[in-house]
Amino acid sequence: MLQQKKSIKGRNAMNSFFTSAINQDVLTITLNKPKQHNVLNPSEMATLRDFLKEVSGNKSVRVGILTGVGKSFCAGANLGELKEYDFDQNPLEMLTDQIEAIPPP
Numbered sequence: 001m002l003q004q005k006k007s008i009k010g011r012n013a014m015n016s017f018f019t020s021a022i023n024q025d026v027l028t029i030t031l032n033k034p035k036q037h038n039v040l041n042p043s044e045m046a047t048l049r050d051f052l053k054e055v056s057g058n059k060s061v062r063v064g065i066l067t068g069v070g071k072s073f074c075a076g077a078n079l080g081e082l083k084e085y086d087f088d089q090n091p092l093e094m095l096t097d098q099i100e101a102i103p104p105p
Contacts (some may be wrong), residue, residue, distance in 0.1 A: 017044050020051070025062040025105075027055060034070025041078040045091035049098045056098075062105040 017040075020029045029048075031038035040048070055061060068074050077092050 018048060018051075020055070022058070022061060025060055026065065027058075027061045027063070028065045028067065031066075031068035031074055034068070034072075036078075037072035037075035038068040038070065039075040039078045040092075040095075041081045042091040045077070045095045049091075049095045052095075052098045052102065056102040064102065066099075 017033050018029055018031050020027060022028075029051075031040075033039065
C-alpha cells in the first residue's frame with residue numbers, strides 16, 4: 001500500500017530555506033538556496049537541527065536523504081555571519097551531532 005506524500009515547509013521567519021517530504025518510508029530534506037550554494041547561517045542550522053530532532057521520533061521513516069537545489073549541495077556555514085558568534089556553541093557541530101543522534105530504524 002502506497003502512503004501519500006507529505007510535504008512540510010522549512011520553518012524560517014523570512015522565507016523557507018528547506019523543504020521536506022515523506023514518501024512511504026523515505027524522508028527527503030532539500031536545501032533551497034541555490035543562488036547562495038545552499039550556505040547555512042547559524043539560525044538556519046538551529047532550525048534544521050530542531051526539525052531533525054522532531055522528525056527523528058517518526059517511526060515510519062526508515063531512510064533520510066539530505067540534498068540541495070542547484071549545482072552545490074551545501075557550501076557550509078555562512079562565515080560572514082559568524083563574527084558575532086559564540087564559538088563555544090558551534091551550530092554546525094550541533095547540527096551534525098543531531099544527524100548522528102538519529103536512531104537507526
